[in-house]
Amino acid sequence: MNDTLSNTQQSRETIECDVLIVGAGPAGLSAALKLKLQANDAGKELSIIVLDKGAEPGSHILSGAVMDPRALNELIPDWQERGAPIKQPVTQDKLLLLTNEKCINLPDALIPDNFRNHGNFIVSLGNLIKWLAGQAETSGVDIYAGFSATEILYDQDTNIIGVVTGDMGRHRDGSKKEGFLSGIEILAKYTIFAEGARGSLAKELIKKFHLDTGKAPQSFSIGIKELWEVPSDQSHPGLVIHTTGWPLDKESFGGGFLYHLNDNKIALGLVVGLDYSNPWLSPFQEMQRLKTHPSIRKYIDRGKRIGYGARAINNGGIASMPDPCLPGGLLIGCNAGTLNASRIKGIHTAIKKWHDSG
Template sequence: MEYDVVIVGGGPAGLSAAIRLKQMAQERNAEVSVCVLEKGSAVGAHTLSGAVTDPRALDELIPDWKERGAPLDVPVTEDRFLFLSESGAKPVPNWLLPDNFKNHGNYVVSLGNVTRWLAEQAEALGVEIFAGFAAAEVLYGEHGEVRGVATGNMGVGKDGEPTANFQLGMELHARYTLFAEGARGHLGRELIARFKLDEGADPQVYGLGIKELWEIDPALHKPGLVIHTAGWPLESDTYGGSFLYHLNDNQVVVGFVVGLGYTNPYLSPFEEFQRYKTHPAIRRFLEGGRRLSYGARAIAAGGIMSMPKLAFAGGALIGCEAGMLNASRIKGSHAAIASGKMAAQAAFEALQAGRGNDTLDAYPQAFEQSWLKEELHRARNFKQWMSKGLYVGSMMVGLEQKVLGGRVPWTLHHHHSDHETLQPAAQCKPIVYPKPDGKLTFDRLSSVFLSNTNHEENQPVHLTLKDASVPVRVNLGRYAGPEARFCPAGVYEFTEAPAGESALVINAQNCIHCKTCDIKDPTQNIVWVTPEGGGGPNYPNM
């Protein structure tokens, strides 16, 4: 199938790019064919974020979004920031909060619902959206330029042989291909390595965000209330924090982010999140309520210093695929929309000039002149300071953001990838986590059930190992098997056979596509590849 532009990923970045391409075609009375591939069973099925969203980029893309019924209908009414100890909570006075923690003018949203609405706008403009089709392979031309993508074959059995339901994948050829897979995209990794896009950049670093949707007592519900915390249950040397946002309809979202640069292999981000909910300042909202949904996703937190080059021959990276998340604001959707718009404008002008499959230099040039570049530049040291510990980090972020407004003459750098930071288990203290109570705290399997995750059982395992002996020989022997703890979905477990030898079992059907294993595995032996299209979580209202 031939298109002018193929977009991989039906999230905010990809859909905004598709919308802008079609808007410009209408404005210029031109024809541009645009296709969006989404690996989830439907648009929004894999979309997960906090989320408090800044409408600035949406204002630019679709100025009349309110009249069109965009699901941004819970304006932020109050900000609270708490430093937690095990039983106490110290609020930060609002006048002391840096601007990055202030949300006046922003909205508490379900990003999945926003994404579904964007898809409606795109389809109304003539964009073709193929949900349930995973882009599994990048197609290259004779000079090494990107020429499009191929979707994965459907109906392949565990043995790699076609089943009765076999369906051959499609090749989608394009003059330009935009990659919007989100953080740690499978094809994005390949492109970054092939075109050396990360040359000169700091290593990308990530956080794992875990989230639940709750229905709570109406007497405790305050639509638009935004609460962030730092401190307990994490040790002060481990980067992380939490959010609790009040939506409408007596619903709140509660979530926890752990920086994946942590050092203790016994740490479990999932268990830390469960512990967090037991804090008196948090449990008072949730007790007596009902948990509705669960999910998790890695986020690219390195900021502008870790961003790869944005464009290459035949394509570009947009949104979180390019690391455009402002960790200091805990916001990425506005950046995704803005980057998609900029890339689309560059692609449209190139198409109108009769070009194709060359490098869209106008896209990174537009980024350099944008408010987004300025915003990310001001926040460039946030994650680096917070990685130095809660107290030093909070003090220096306060100085940079509150006192100096982000205009500082110094720049800090990341020097290590997250997989390099684990210490041997022998040098670390084991962490004993309490058992779940089934009311406020839960186990992984009951949580995965609420994510509506499903994979066709008879398909090749999409969590592949470069060397099958490494998990037991190295990861279990040296790091006490961190796979069993860093995965928030119970995919990895070590079993012991009667003879005493251990083995790693991979429950790939549980995978919620968070990408943590691909990031944190200390030996980089686990490689996440695209499963059959339509598999994975099906998030409602997340």
């Protein structure tokens, strides 16, 4: 038999559980924790498995986000007593209108409400995810890190019954390496998909079950982020800066952000709508240009970049959210388009959406 054949033609190990959750982000871990706590309170056994492609939960998430704590307050009211890594409150908001040479600092009275962050926190999302994973495991949830879900399993009636994890140990041409391990079939009574924006399995499900019928087309941006370590005199813990205008042209949607975390860290980034019409526009290059503006450069010119990354962002809003309900499953978090683009926030909506569903 050709060893590049599909997993369906290979013998696989099988694991069964009550609930399978694909993705250990804020939505997936909150779902796991909420379900397990409800089962524990009711005195019922409920086996829950969470799959995550990272080596550990949070390992592929770049630090630096502004978080509205309202959903976490409902999920874990005593999160402060439990030592959640949420320490830095927002102390000041700035909205800058940039040209290639100048900067207009919008007066506080003119800053739109959706850009105001009083009561919010600047967090390391990676650390928050690690903490949430610990809370979930303590409650009895099993987390399988280092496993990606590559295939959805259906029964004869097209009900979702689980997923297959990716093979380990194949060459680029698909042939097996020494020590090859075939993917695992994880069978579940209910499967929750929390892959994030443009998840590969969610795209299959939306198309297969016509979940976007009657919805506005989803739109996407790319968010590019860098994490900087700066001298203490350049660090202003709690300062949140958003920018609009330069380096993007008038026809392109997007803007910049700069979040001052504690420990002399700054998260700096640029969001660019992927509907731009200029074929020469490069979001990466625009990000590099943003860093040269005097109003931004003054915070990082003596610092060192210690991390960088990018991710897709769904910004269609409520009108573009697909029907989340599936036969045997559910879409949550950015898989379901819950990010609030106008507020540039998605952590609390990822947690809250599941909390309300639960």
